[in-house]
Amino acid sequence: MQRHLPNLRELRPLLRVQAPRLDRRSRLAKAVDVADLRRMARRRTPRAAFDYVDGAAQRELTLARSRAAFDAVELLPRILHGTATVDLSTTIAGGRSALPFGIAPTGFTRFMQAEGEDAGVGAAAAAGIPFSLSTMGTRSLEQVAAVAPDARRWFQLYLWKDRQKSLDLLERAQAAGFDTLLVTVDTPVAGQRLRDTRNGMVIPPRLSLATIADASYRPAWWFNFLTTEPLAFASLSGSSQDLPSLINSMFDPTLSLDDLAWIRSVWPGRLFVKGILTREDTRRALGTGADGLVVSNHGGRQLDRAPVSLEALPAVREEAGDDVEIILDSGILSGADIVAALCAGADFTLIGRAYLYGLMAGGRDGVDRVIELLAREIEVTMQLMGAASIADLGPHLLGSRSKDAAPAR
Template sequence: MGNLNRQIPDVKELVSLMRFKMPSLDRRAARLSSAADIWDLRKIAKRRTPTSAFDYVDGAAGREITASRAREVFDSVELLPRILHGTAHSDLSTTIAGGESALPFGIAPTGFTRFMQSEGEIGGSKAAAKAGIPFSLSTMGTRSIEEVAQAAPEGRKWFQLYLWKDREKSKALVERAAAAGYDTLLVTVDTPVAGQRLRDTRNGMKIPPELTLKTVLDASYRPEWWFNFLTTDSLKFASLSDTSADLPTIINSMFDSSLDFEDLKWIRKLWKGKLFVKGVLTTEDAAKSKAAGADGLVVSNHGGRQLDRAPIAFEALQEVRAEVGDDMEIIMDSGIMSGADIVASLCAGADFVLIGRAYLYGLMAGGEQGVSRAIELLAKEIEVNMQLMGAATIKDLTPDLIRRRK
């Protein structure tokens, strides 16, 4: 301290450093702008969303071993930098399922979306359309095929199908999706029965939700969620019945656990657009899906929400890629929480990635604006990682740019 030559501060210099911002009247925008990554959006979402709704998104099956292992695997992947590579700009655009996407990821199909935030699928589809990426609507969505199509007519839309026991209803859904302009069908095959999602059981979650003293008290200090819930139309699965029941009961009573590859061939005949099989984790199932006429695969363990202790999607990805070759498109799904996760997946052999929880955290944090913020954060992370890795295009993300830390 004795070596410092002190002086009286220069007032003019001090004034020039002062940059006081006026408080914003748009509290949602201010809240979202403070989020630096998806984990920050998750924190905001948890504060603003009732426990049962937040846990429906955040939780997984059983002891949630698969979900936690997926995070460990992603965190163990090293992205290898390339120096002096002359990459001044990275192009994040790509093609998937016969169409263009401005970014190498799209929004995954999620059920009961308006329970998390009242804008639900409409907010998600509009944000996706603005970003130039696909939006996937679930069979268990809370807005209909036609409502989502009308909300974002310029956006690219995919439809996710659970096969019902009533085949005529399944056929009707497929026909409605085609008529409404959905260009890709995702057939989910990893849900013959509902996984044991213990958080939902403990929270007594039912669809539509039942108002109990516990749920009212939990929602009382989330006034925006409560106000939206009371002042918008009733919450239900747009493609299902109006019956109030817990999620496993709905799935087990309506969906077909006897689904086999002959049924997949039947769907292939019905659907003229691109068809992806969602829920593939083994080379055997990948080969059978390809033989049944699938155009592509979604390597996914349902975010750890079905079979706990199932293989980790990222680890299964390379085996599946080796089995089907380079000509078949593969989408990676499950556990994505950052642009680095997306880059790692693309390097490992995926052509495209779907985000589920990451999108829903944004939705819960701020509706359509929150989804746009989630997309923005992921896109920026991808761009920075690609530039540091010397990758000018998505095709430059190859297996030699990653390695697993031992």
Template sequence: MGNLKRQLPDVAELLSLMKFKLPSANRRAVRLAAAADVWDLRTIAKRRTPTAAFDYVDGAAGREITATRARQVFHSVELLPRILHGTAHSDLSTTIAGAPSALPFGIAPTGFTRFMHSEGEIGGSRAAQKAGIPFSLSTMGTRSIEEVAAAAPEGRKWFQLYLWKDREKSKKLVERAAAAGFDTLLVTVDTPVAGQRLRDARNGMKIPPELTLKTVLDASYRPEWWYNFLTTDSLKFASLSDTSADLPTIINSMFDSSLDFEDLRWIRELWKGKLFVKGVLTTEDAAKAKAAGADGLVVSNHGGRQLDRAPIAFEALSEVRAEVGPEMEIIMDSGIMSGADIVAALCAGADFVLIGRAYLYGLMAGGEEGVSRAIELLAKEVEVNMQLMGAASIKDLDESLIRRRS
């Protein structure tokens, strides 16, 4: 310290460093801007959302082994940098299901979405439209096919259909989706019964939710969520019913373990657009789905929310790709929480990625603006990772750019 030459501070230089900002009245924008990644959005979401709603998103089936392993697998993947590769710009655009997407990921179908935030599917579809990426509406969505179509008329919209034992109702849903401009059908096949989600059971989570002293007290610490819940229309599976009163009946009739590939072939005959089978994890099922007429596959374990100890989607990618060949499009979901995860999945054989929890954390953190922030953060992470890996376009991402560690 004795060797330092002292001087008085340069006042002009000191003043140039002082850039104090006035407090903003838009607190939502301030807290979203402070989020550096999706995990930060998750932290905000947990603070602002009642426990039952947050855990409905955050939790998984059983001991949550599958969900935990999915994250561990992504953590074990190394992305290989390429130095002096001359990649000044990386093009994040791609083509999926016969049409362009500005980014290599879209929004996955999620059920009961307005329970997490009252803007629900409207906020999600509008954010997706602004970003130029597909938005997927669930059969169990809380805004109807027609409402989402009206909210995002210029956006790409996909519809997720459960194979339902009531064929007439399935047919009507498919016809409505086609009439409303949905261009791709995601047929979910991994739900013959609902998975055992223990967090929901411990929280007393029911559909429709019941107002008990515990839930009221929990929500009271989140005044915005509580106010929105009380001052907007009731939760319902909007494409199926106009009321929440018959939700248990709908849920009990939705799943049918007797359904098989003949039912999938029937849907294929009915739907004229692109059809992806969602929930494929084995080569045997991949081959059968292809033979039944699927245009593509979604390699997915439902985010670990169905069969605990199921295979990890990322690890299943290579085998499924080898089975169906390079021509068939493959989408991956389950466990995606960063742009690095998206890049890893694309390198491992996926053509596209869907985000579920990451989207919902953004929604819970700040409605439509929160979803846009989640998309923005993920897109920037994808771009930076691609530049560091010397990948000028999505087509440059392949198995040679990753290394798997056990």
């Protein structure tokens, strides 16, 4: 082998030295999946806020099982199907969505990152997907509508002890153009989130020696937190109670099916019941006149050892029949997870943590990035599976490995 000295002219095309760009979008562009965004989020967010998002109930078994169930899914490739373009749009709750997922309702959102719901609804509007505002949101119904008048907006309701307050909220939601109601039924009391207890998580955060130390290496979060509007709940007045006590004082463990039926009677729009995992609850929820169901274990944050959404889905689908729309959440962290849920019988999906990791990693730009990453993953996955549209996805595209992994029913 003959050698010669490196020739600068030959090397030049290989050397594309660029000055490092420090803006937020360039930083976020380096994240190639949700796991990368999660790592960025962790570096930039105080521990109490990050763990509030990342954690789950008790031993976090349901969360781990939910992830494992998605990982066990086998998707079948189909060769030579000529799927050059893929249509990722679909219809849900009587309207279009440009992508087969929307943003799940999350409470305390501005605590994760100061842009909070504004970032979520703005990014959802730009992407043409629905955004859900939580009862425990840090922006009011009217503020969210004003920030993104063109967004498809859904409202999530926790039943209050006080029916008049629920009614007021529902009237405001309707007046502000929220087209669909998600009624969350899996939270008669707060789940036991042990990470929060260990972190002494309170809202708003208390200034202690530990928080001041934390502030010194997460300056951007603290700067935003201290220089923007104080954290407040759209529908609840501010409180420094710890989270479970706050939730327990607001919500009612004595709620029953009659209360759900009452909500149905006063809400004229589409109504989905969120937190369904069994045949019996499917029957009971649909018996009240709900239009659809959200198969969800609340991201593993409520009953630890509750069934995994993906594994509960076939029984719920069978019980509900083909005409009832079913949305699935809990554990989705990639576009392939979304494709798996749609193949397994869901009509639509919601992302909770994935959205919040994006938000914590970079505010509005971070939420844009997570939507972009998931959309691209769905598109590539579907092309490799020879599926040209969401309607093409079904159980025929699930491999035997995933069927073996599903529990017998």
